[in-house]
Amino acid sequence: MGALAEKKQGDLAARLAAMDAPARGGAWLEAARAEARARLMAMGLPAARDEYWRFTRPASLNAPTPEPAAPFDDGGEAPMFGEVERLRIVFTDGVFDAAASDPLELAGVEIETLEEAGSRDIHWARDLYGVLETRGHSPVERPFAALNTAFAGAGVVIRVTGRAARPVNLIYRHESDTSDAILHHLVKLEPGADLTLLENGPGAARLSKVLEVDLGAGARFHHVRTQGRDPERTAVTHVFARLAEGATFKSFTLTVNGRLTRNESFVELAGAGAVAHLAGAALGDGAELPFHHDDTVFVTHSAPECESRQVFKKVLRNGAVGVFQGKILVREGAQKTDGYQKSQALMLDDDSTFLAKPELEIYADDVACSHGSTSGAIDEEALFYLRSRGVPERQAANLLVLAFLADAIDEIEDAAIADDIRTRLEGWVKRHRG
Amino acid sequence: MLKISNLHVKLQEEDKEILKGVDLEVPAGAVHAIMGPNGSGKSTMSYVLAGREGYEVTEGSATLDGQDLLSMEPEERAAAGLFLAFQYPVEIPGVGNMTFLRTAVNAQRKARGEEELSAADFLRLVREKAKTLKIDADMLKRPVNVGFSGGEKKRNEILQMAMLEPKMCILDETDSGLDVDAMKLVSDGVNALRDEGRSFLVITHYQRLLDHIKPDVVHIMAAGRIIRSGGPELALEVEHNGYADILTETA
Numbered sequence: 001m002g003a004l005a006e007k008k009q010g011d012l013a014a015r016l017a018a019m020d021a022p023a024r025g026g027a028w029l030e031a032a033r034a035e036a037r038a039r040l041m042a043m044g045l046p047a048a049r050d051e052y053w054r055f056t057r058p059a060s061l062n063a064p065t066p067e068p069a070a071p072f073d074d075g076g077e078a079p080m081f082g083e084v085e086r087l088r089i090v091f092t093d094g095v096f097d098a099a100a101s102d103p104l105e106l107a108g109v110e111i112e113t114l115e116e117a118g119s120r121d122i123h124w125a126r127d128l129y130g131v132l133e134t135r136g137h138s139p140v141e142r143p144f145a146a147l148n149t150a151f152a153g154a155g156v157v158i159r160v161t162g163r164a165a166r167p168v169n170l171i172y173r174h175e176s177d178t179s180d181a182i183l184h185h186l187v188k189l190e191p192g193a194d195l196t197l198l199e200n201g202p203g204a205a206r207l208s209k210v211l212e213v214d215l216g217a218g219a220r221f222h223h224v225r226t227q228g229r230d231p232e233r234t235a236v237t238h239v240f241a242r243l244a245e246g247a248t249f250k251s252f253t254l255t256v257n258g259r260l261t262r263n264e265s266f267v268e269l270a271g272a273g274a275v276a277h278l279a280g281a282a283l284g285d286g287a288e289l290p291f292h293h294d295d296t297v298f299v300t301h302s303a304p305e306c307e308s309r310q311v312f313k314k315v316l317r318n319g320a321v322g323v324f325q326g327k328i329l330v331r332e333g334a335q336k337t338d339g340y341q342k343s344q345a346l347m348l349d350d351d352s353t354f355l356a357k358p359e360l361e362i363y364a365d366d367v368a369c370s371h372g373s374t375s376g377a378i379d380e381e382a383l384f385y386l387r388s389r390g391v392p393e394r395q396a397a398n399l400l401v402l403a404f405l406a407d408a409i410d411e412i413e414d415a416a417i418a419d420d421i422r423t424r425l426e427g428w429v430k431r432h433r434g
Numbered sequence: 435m436l437k438i439s440n441l442h443v444k445l446q447e448e449d450k451e452i453l454k455g456v457d458l459e460v461p462a463g464a465v466h467a468i469m470g471p472n473g474s475g476k477s478t479m480s481y482v483l484a485g486r487e488g489y490e491v492t493e494g495s496a497t498l499d500g501q502d503l504l505s506m507e508p509e510e511r512a513a514a515g516l517f518l519a520f521q522y523p524v525e526i527p528g529v530g531n532m533t534f535l536r537t538a539v540n541a542q543r544k545a546r547g548e549e550e551l552s553a554a555d556f557l558r559l560v561r562e563k564a565k566t567l568k569i570d571a572d573m574l575k576r577p578v579n580v581g582f583s584g585g586e587k588k589r590n591e592i593l594q595m596a597m598l599e600p601k602m603c604i605l606d607e608t609d610s611g612l613d614v615d616a617m618k619l620v621s622d623g624v625n626a627l628r629d630e631g632r633s634f635l636v637i638t639h640y641q642r643l644l645d646h647i648k649p650d651v652v653h654i655m656a657a658g659r660i661i662r663s664g665g666p667e668l669a670l671e672v673e674h675n676g677y678a679d680i681l682t683e684t685a
Binding site: 379386389399 | 484485486487507508509511512513517518520523524525526527528529533534537538541542545577594598
């Protein structure tokens with residue numbers, strides 16, 4: 001065994017030694033866990049020398065115990081998505097909180113906790129749990145996703161047969177300074193079904209989360225998440241999605257604060273005419289605590305006439321670090337692919353870092369793919385123009401920060417939710433920057 | 435209203451003097467025009483008055499109603515009543531034109547200790563002013579100046595002026611890039627704002643704008659100085675003979 005493999009195995013052994021096995025599930029869940037564990041054992045944990053971890057140090061995610069992180073006091077702000085009629089499902093430090101949740105009943109939707117579904121001998125979740133995750137390791141291994149599948153004890157499984165009457169809102173509360181949460185959710189949309197999934201909150205001192213999304217033909221899935229403002233927490237999240245013919249997947253993530261966040265998305269456009277949009281807005285200030293945010297996105301076009309769009313924006317200052325690794329893979333036969341990728345950073349000072357690795361890999365000859373990655377400071381011309389109209393410098397700069405994020409936020413389909421996010425951001429930016 | 439005395443300005447980066455002792459006074463209610471060859475310092479003067487960075491005032495003063503403009507931040511100058519219609523209005527992607535207008539109007543009201551305009555009052559006002567400038571709802575919704583034609587950008591400048599109701603308006607080559615119809619529209623917009631309490635300084639290369647916006651006084655600027663001042667006939671003289679005669683005369 002080489003030194004690198006030895007290090008990866010050593011880190012994994014130390015991590016596993018500190019972990020508790022989740023409550024025993026039914027046969028299918030235990031089989032899936034065992035399989036994931038075997039895959040994990042073959043991979044080991046990520047190492048700083050792995051190409052996929054070149055820009056983000058995995059040490060704090062590998063560590064047997066999380067760095068302590070205090071929950072953030074938002075001063076009694078109105079709850080995120082509070083204005084939306086929604087079904088609330090609450091997890092506190094990674095544990096399903098039935099008392100704080102709404103009854104898991106929604107027209108057009110079957111919802112169960114992972115524990116419930118896992119305890120049955122026969123369940124549709126069997127064909128999805130760990131299945132998309134397994135497909136997501138090629139060409140790049142994602143050990144934290146396998147670890148998640150092997151050890152997750154909580155989550156929800158959602159199957160939508162029609163149009164969900166209301167959005168489902170997964171709320172992640174963080175109360176313990178030392179919580180180390182592992183959540184795994186499944187979402188299956190039958191052909192033509194429609195669901196909006198909202199997620200908010202940090203979840204834990206250290207959070208590992210996997211979301212597997214299987215979209216049937218013509219299904220529509222909208223996903224909006226905000227990762228909470230706890231400045232000390234760390235998180236590694238994975239979204240694995242597979243889209244059948246004509247399906248639509250739209251995902252937007254807002255991240256404000258966080259010592260370390262690695263959001264990985266792995267989306268496969270498997271049926272003709274499918275559409276996937278992924279967007280993210282991250283704001284980080286490294287003045288008091290480190291801020292490191294990593295968006296790692298892999299979109300695969302396996303079928304013709306699909307459209308994918310990536311729009312990721314970061315606002316950085318005081319030593320904050322932003323990372324974007326985004327790839328569009330167009331397989332042979334995926335003709336008429338329309339692939340687009342944009343990653344941009346707005347640097348509010350000279351101390352911050354933006355690392356971007358945009359990639360296109362194309363094996364079809366009739367496609368339109370483009371990518372652009374930029375980083376820059378606030379536009380002085382625009383700033384002067386605003387000031388010359390009487391807008392004070394700080395306010396003008398804040399307006400330009402929000403303007404920079406606008407096209408990521410525009411990816412949110414629901415206008416009311418988009419407005420809510422804009423208003424909150426405005427408040428946060430204003431309060432933070434004065 | 436506006437009083438400029440012996441103003442000397444150099445470019446910070448190049449140590450190059452652009453304005454070499456400008457003296458100019460625009461009384462309340464007056465319309466003054468400044469003409470002059472390229473590179474004479476006309477635009478530099480408008481930027482220096484508005485407070486753009488990159489210039490260093492080495493000597494002289496500029497006051498608005500007795501207030502020292504040069505010691506104020508750009509936003510303070512605006513709140514004091516100064517407005518510069520840009521030669522090249524800036525595009526701001528991501529900021530809606532309406533948001534921009536409302537933010538500016540309310541920021542100035544706040545700076546002057548006035549109450550902010552209610553959303554309804556603001557909307558009524560902006561619609562009324564936009565209509566006379568033929569600015570449609572779509573232009574109000576779009577991001578500031580993004581994808582606007584040259585004429586639309588200039589009309590948008592005049593709309594901002596109409597909304598902000600400044601005391602001292604500087605128009606920097608507002609006629610550049612305008613066709614005859616757009617020039618008339620923009621001029622009508624400016625003329626509608628003429629008032630005994632409001633002054634204008636119109637910077638232009640061409641006499642034709644001054645057919646629409648009739649000046650009380652015309653100044654000729656060359657090599658960083660006002661070299662001649664006179665009535666509207668001075669603009670006609672330039673139009674017929676060019677600057678050569680005037681430059682020779684005063685050399």
